[in-house]
């Protein structure tokens with residue numbers, strides 16, 4: 001099915017299956033979940049009763065805890081997926097929990113769909129009732145979304161007449177969407193054609209290796225890498241451990257041409273506009289063809305900026321002009337050497 005975005009994909013799935021007030025259980029925002037998984041500031045959170053599960057003390061998903069909470073709260077649907085979680089997700093384990101409590105399982109692989117396509121991450125397709133993804137992140141495609149179904153597509157839905165796939169089709173049109181966005185569908189087809197090529201498999205491997213190398217290099221420079229590393233393209237830092245807020249670190253790096261995200265992290269006491277964390281991703285650098293050696297350079301440049309930032313309050317700082325000029329020039333040079341040219345083979 002062809003939803004207009006990842007968010008609307010989740011709204012279509014949840015809205016087609018459940019009545020307002022039903023219970024959904026998703027990963028909390030601070031633990032890396034997405035707004036559309038039940039946050040009170042989003043439509044899903046307003047219309048449904050949202051229950052949050054969280055990562056454990058060690059910042060890894062704690063499946064025993066997810067199961068305990070599911071047994072206690074009996075959700076109608078469980079969402080497995082994240083926007084800021086650096087480790088693999090065990091969809092089979094989630095399905096066992098969903099079956100035990102009689103819930104539908106929705107996997108949202110917006111962030112890791114490229115790794116799933118390339119076999120670098122367990123596929124949720126046959127483990128879940130539904131899988132959703134954005135198409136502009138790791139599929140390197142247009143702004144848009146997809147809803148996918150595996151072996152449960154012909155299962156009857158709760159009305160006892162329509163199958164899950166029929167139900168979803170009706171929810172997509174006419175319930176949620178009107179005219180299909182044909183230009184976007186064409187662009188999605190092109191993106192999916194590209195991710196089916198052998199060179200994309202190589203890129204996906206490089207995405208993971210780059211992120212792991214970056215995590216390693218940052219750790220070696222004293223940064224607090226959540227979970228100690230990564231299985232995917234994401235590296236999450238507790239930047240408060242380095243004496244900075246997420247927003248200060250994000251802005252200082254961006255001034256020097258390095259684009260990262262501030263991000264709330266488990267136990268974060270700062271607002272979403274300030275945050276204590278930083279989220280780095282390797283999709284972009286890997287697509288440019290940068291590899292292990294360049295990750296050492298990237299970590300060095302990041303460290304040069306962050307170690308010279310003087311934070312004056314939660315949102316303000318000063319940065320030495322020489323450091324800024326120097327790092328910006330290095331970033332420029334590195335990017336000129338590794339240009340954007342489709343998937344560098």
Ligand SMILES: *Cc1c(COP(=O)(O)O)cnc(C)c1O
Nearest residue numbers: 005006007034082083108110134
């Ligand atoms: C980005 C993201 C979405 C939203 O996708 P949009 O296409 O931007 O609406 C949904 N879920 C997760 C986990 C995401 O990371």
